[in-house]
Amino acid sequence: MEPEGQSLGTIPEEEEEDIAMSDVAEIPKATAKDNSSDSRDSPDSDSDSEDEAKQNLELQTLELQLCNEPSNYDTHVQYIKVLRKMGEVEKLRQAREAMNEIFPLTPAMWQEWVRDEASLSAGPEAFLEIEKIYERGVSDYLSVPLWCDYLKFVQEYDPSVCECLPNGILKARSLFERAITAAGLLVSEGSKIWEAYRGFEQTIFHTIDEDNTEEKEKETQRIRSIFHRQLSVPLANLRSTLLAYKSWEVEQGTALDAESSDLDGISSNVASAYQKALEMYNARAHLEEQICRQDISESEKFQQYMIYLKFEQSSGDPSRVQLLYERAITDFPVSSDLWLDYTGYLDKTLKVGSVVKDVYSRAAKNCPWVGELWVRSLLSLERGRASEKEISTVFEKSLHCIFSTPEEYLELYLTRVDGLRRRILLSGEVEGILDFSLIRDTFQSASAYLSQQMANTNGLLHLYAYWAHLELKLGKDLTSARGVWESLLKICGSMSEASQGYIAMEIELGNISEARSIFKRCYRKRFDGTGSEDICHSWLRFEREYGTLEDFDYCVQKVTPRLEELQLFRLQQESKSFPGSVDQKDHSVKKTGREKRKSGLSKSDEQQSPAKHQKSTAQKPNKVHEKEKGQIQNLAEENEVKETKQKVEEQPNEQQVKESVPGRVKGFTDECTAFLSNLNPKASYEDLRKFFSNVGGVSSIRILHDKFTGKSRGLAYVDFIDDAHLAAAIAKNKQMFLGKKISIARSNPKQRKKESAGQGAQEENAQTHKQTGNVGTSASGESASAPNSSAAWNRSENIQLKGKNTFAMPRNVRPLGVSARKPKTEEEEDEKPKSNDEFRKMFIKKD
Numbered sequence: 001m002e003p004e005g006q007s008l009g010t011i012p013e014e015e016e017e018d019i020a021m022s023d024v025a026e027i028p029k030a031t032a033k034d035n036s037s038d039s040r041d042s043p044d045s046d047s048d049s050e051d052e053a054k055q056n057l058e059l060q061t062l063e064l065q066l067c068n069e070p071s072n073y074d075t076h077v078q079y080i081k082v083l084r085k086m087g088e089v090e091k092l093r094q095a096r097e098a099m100n101e102i103f104p105l106t107p108a109m110w111q112e113w114v115r116d117e118a119s120l121s122a123g124p125e126a127f128l129e130i131e132k133i134y135e136r137g138v139s140d141y142l143s144v145p146l147w148c149d150y151l152k153f154v155q156e157y158d159p160s161v162c163e164c165l166p167n168g169i170l171k172a173r174s175l176f177e178r179a180i181t182a183a184g185l186l187v188s189e190g191s192k193i194w195e196a197y198r199g200f201e202q203t204i205f206h207t208i209d210e211d212n213t214e215e216k217e218k219e220t221q222r223i224r225s226i227f228h229r230q231l232s233v234p235l236a237n238l239r240s241t242l243l244a245y246k247s248w249e250v251e252q253g254t255a256l257d258a259e260s261s262d263l264d265g266i267s268s269n270v271a272s273a274y275q276k277a278l279e280m281y282n283a284r285a286h287l288e289e290q291i292c293r294q295d296i297s298e299s300e301k302f303q304q305y306m307i308y309l310k311f312e313q314s315s316g317d318p319s320r321v322q323l324l325y326e327r328a329i330t331d332f333p334v335s336s337d338l339w340l341d342y343t344g345y346l347d348k349t350l351k352v353g354s355v356v357k358d359v360y361s362r363a364a365k366n367c368p369w370v371g372e373l374w375v376r377s378l379l380s381l382e383r384g385r386a387s388e389k390e391i392s393t394v395f396e397k398s399l400h401c402i403f404s405t406p407e408e409y410l411e412l413y414l415t416r417v418d419g420l421r422r423r424i425l426l427s428g429e430v431e432g433i434l435d436f437s438l439i440r441d442t443f444q445s446a447s448a449y450l451s452q453q454m455a456n457t458n459g460l461l462h463l464y465a466y467w468a469h470l471e472l473k474l475g476k477d478l479t480s481a482r483g484v485w486e487s488l489l490k491i492c493g494s495m496s497e498a499s500q501g502y503i504a505m506e507i508e509l510g511n512i513s514e515a516r517s518i519f520k521r522c523y524r525k526r527f528d529g530t531g532s533e534d535i536c537h538s539w540l541r542f543e544r545e546y547g548t549l550e551d552f553d554y555c556v557q558k559v560t561p562r563l564e565e566l567q568l569f570r571l572q573q574e575s576k577s578f579p580g581s582v583d584q585k586d587h588s589v590k591k592t593g594r595e596k597r598k599s600g601l602s603k604s605d606e607q608q609s610p611a612k613h614q615k616s617t618a619q620k621p622n623k624v625h626e627k628e629k630g631q632i633q634n635l636a637e638e639n640e641v642k643e644t645k646q647k648v649e650e651q652p653n654e655q656q657v658k659e660s661v662p663g664r665v666k667g668f669t670d671e672c673t674a675f676l677s678n679l680n681p682k683a684s685y686e687d688l689r690k691f692f693s694n695v696g697g698v699s700s701i702r703i704l705h706d707k708f709t710g711k712s713r714g715l716a717y718v719d720f721i722d723d724a725h726l727a728a729a730i731a732k733n734k735q736m737f738l739g740k741k742i743s744i745a746r747s748n749p750k751q752r753k754k755e756s757a758g759q760g761a762q763e764e765n766a767q768t769h770k771q772t773g774n775v776g777t778s779a780s781g782e783s784a785s786a787p788n789s790s791a792a793w794n795r796s797e798n799i800q801l802k803g804k805n806t807f808a809m810p811r812n813v814r815p816l817g818v819s820a821r822k823p824k825t826e827e828e829e830d831e832k833p834k835s836n837d838e839f840r841k842m843f844i845k846k847d
Helices: 013-018 037-041 043-068 071-087 089-102 106-119 126-139 144-157 168-181 191-205 211-229 238-251 268-291 297-313 318-331 334-351 353-366 370-384 388-399 405-426 435-450 459-475 478-491 495-506 512-522 531-546 551-575 584-589 593-599 610-619 621-634 636-646 685-691 725-728 750-772 790-795 827-830 836-841
Strands: 674-678 696-705 712-720 744-748 775-777 784-786
Touching: 071 106, 089 106, 106 126, 106 144, 126 144, 126 353, 144 168, 168 191, 168 744, 191 211, 211 238, 211 268, 211 318, 238 836, 268 297, 297 318, 297 334, 297 405, 318 334, 334 353, 334 370, 353 370, 370 388, 388 405, 405 435, 405 459, 435 685, 459 478, 459 495, 478 495, 495 512, 495 531, 512 531, 512 551, 512 636, 531 584, 584 784, 636 784, 712 725, 725 744, 784 827
Parallel strands: none
Antiparallel strands: 674 712, 674 744, 696 712, 775 784
């Protein structure tokens, strides 16, 4: 049984009549399968069947890969290779066409395509198809070998050219001139085109009848002109061209020394042009040698091209610069920087729209992932007065590409809208009918694609503001413009600029009440950064300029408490982000009773109702902040030491100190350590090492970072090898470091902790003493000051507990309303204060 599809090396039945067996043999493939039963039973036939099965499996795999990834270049190349090997002619054509739809083909791939088609087809129709393939090939990349093959093919297979018919001669000459323009100026290989051109004209000369002297003379002048033109171009082997010219002139009867390379006997114009071309070649010989070297890397070769391009640009010949760019992109077809440089040069210097358009088309096929190339292409088409259909086609193609950032898509949409807007305003000069619906559709497409990816960004804000502006100015539709702004407020709710832009539009239109209503909707919202304050201040300015006194008073009534609330919120955020702040959740678990009293509210604050306390806090935020800040500063360094022991931030190049247990970082004792504060957040480990380079003795550096943001907290520890180096480092205190006056002190967290605890206890005693009275009564009846006698303070009974629930309290606490001077009974004096366990048992019901 034959497998499905065509057998290995066979040709479709509908084409067998047009293909000679000798032509089929030109395609690289296995020998056609013998249909005889003997052949199928032979060992070679079994081997061929196995190979065919493997190829079919590989083919199916590649087809599946192309279906999933149609833009995979290597898969296309491998697919074509397998099809050529299997002899699948129709599939091979389709595969090449599909690949060329996405990518340009290399000159070698075009030559291979032509050879395959030439081996399979013959006749006029086949000639036209192959000619089209050549035309497509020479337009992709600059290739002298491909041009030479094309010229040779036309001379051999075009009947009108072969028979030297007038129309055939004109066609061939036109093709040669195109080749001269495209590749005739190439220093290294351009002479091949000139020689082929001269050879063609000399062939025509020999076909002219000897009696037709007039035609002979015309053809002689044409050949002489080609020689003169070639001698004026800086090409390799210029001297050999000069000798060939002199030899040809001798054949025409001119008295010249054909063996010498001097210019004797040559006209002054030709000699002058030749000398100039030779000088130009000598100036470029070294540059040509560098880009043609085989022993340099790709990056070095690219740099040599850049040097060569700068040289050609300085010479001021655009045609030579363009030709060198074409050579460069042939060697580096996927270099986006090279394409951007090339197209930018053409935009500035070349005014031929068709040439620039062709270059942009090839640039987009080679580097479709570069959004800037598509943007420039759209602008180039607009400059060339292209039709709306052509511009729309390029724009739609660009949207199907994959760019690295959404900003590139945004730039494409904006460029498209810009072009539509300009052409609508100049509708009398542009072909076709344009209306605002095209702009609206483009904006809607951009919104659907970008709103989710670019929410709360300036780019999306720009897009919507532009949309609303055009809806108002070109579309003359205020309702649609407001709808655009309303949509933006839903997407970019945290950007105050969106509301400000909406308000600005209403103010510009004189819609004061509408602008005021937007202010009322937005002033309570939480915006990024200082946006909330900005919208409040904007409302105040708005009412000053446009509102009545009642409007202004209403605005002040609404905005003032909002600004106070925002100010308090900012202060709280600053205290949380203070370098010495602690994680409240973790810290509250580890607090002692004394620390809780110290960091909590005072008893006078506890005695206030929650509403009154909140009001007093709102009225005096600065005092509250100073109190919180003072508490945070007292524990700042102690907490830094704790956090440092949990997570040590060392410079990357230093090896961490290890304990005996592998993988565990050893704790730091800070016995010979400097504590640095007020550091520049940008300071690095290397910067600190340089700062202490004149001191020396630095053993390690620890810069503290925020555990959530990873940013520097402006604090660091620097360990020194001995006290002498530490003292020298402390002497640098208050010196300028990276624009800030750095603070340096000896790190002693244990002592600082004791001082902080003692100071906290004193502050607690003083605060409580202030609330309950300056004097406590001792057991002996003597008056004692609380700070000076802790025992008397502890025995003091002059404590009041405010509130209704005073029935269940320790007996040494005086209930509300009970006089402190009431004499005690003997039983009360003898009774000892109950312990916590005894006090707890009072509430347990007995059985």
